[in-house]
Amino acid sequence: MLSSPQSQTAALVPGSLRSVHHIALNVKDMQASRHFYGNILGLHELTGDEVPKTLVDLVAAGKVANFVTPDGTVIDLFWEPELSPPDADPSRAFTRANHLAFDIAPQLFDTALEVLKQHQVQIDSGPVTRPTGRGIYFYDPDGLIIEIRCDPLPGGA
Template sequence: MKLNKVHHVAIICSDYKSSKHFYVDILGLKPLKETYRKERISYKLDLALGNEYVIELFSFPNPPKRLSYPEAAGLRHIAFQVHDITEAIEELELKGIKTEPLRIDELTGKKFTFFSDPDGLPIELYEV
């Protein structure tokens, strides 16, 4: 088997309206298709970064909380690359999103930071 690339990341949110606003209006991802699944009382929103499909945003009634701190075993976070991390941080802060202090990757020397989505999911920005 040869894997080609990551196809998408699935995110389950507790408040669909809030999370949709965050991923579309704050982060600027492009909605591709929105589906309401009546039998599951659930929305599914397919989101793209540029023209590339990257995230499936799901809503379910009363999903259990995700443990982020302390870090639990399993998938840790989603990371987006940016060309100017200082500019990206300033834009997030203007939109009311707080970021962690800027850090330097000790292995690559690149700058990065973290912030959270409405459910506390850690999101990384990594400067390339």
């Protein structure tokens, strides 16, 4: 969508947006998604007093689960049991989101690959090696493409 000259004058000052506060994902199977984000990807699930006050009732009812990345980005999973992608083939994009990428230390990249294999996570593509580092693309339980990527090893090894 193109912006009009009027909307350009009302833009936020560059740098006003400090960081991503949270990412909200709709999930069909809450148990499978909690297992995926918590046990496979190793993200910390917020519980008890860690749960945002605005979501306490939804978490208690099993309709929301919250995970946090080491940099503090919260991933909210909203249970939508009737959720179905327009196409059952997850290799066909069905949402405006392309993928969600997580950064990992280069020394841990191969470990991440092994964890994905052990859990029989469906791989979309990769691993790939580029001048910018390595990456692998795979699917979460609802078909969203997830990437784990790393910078090149120091010294180009």
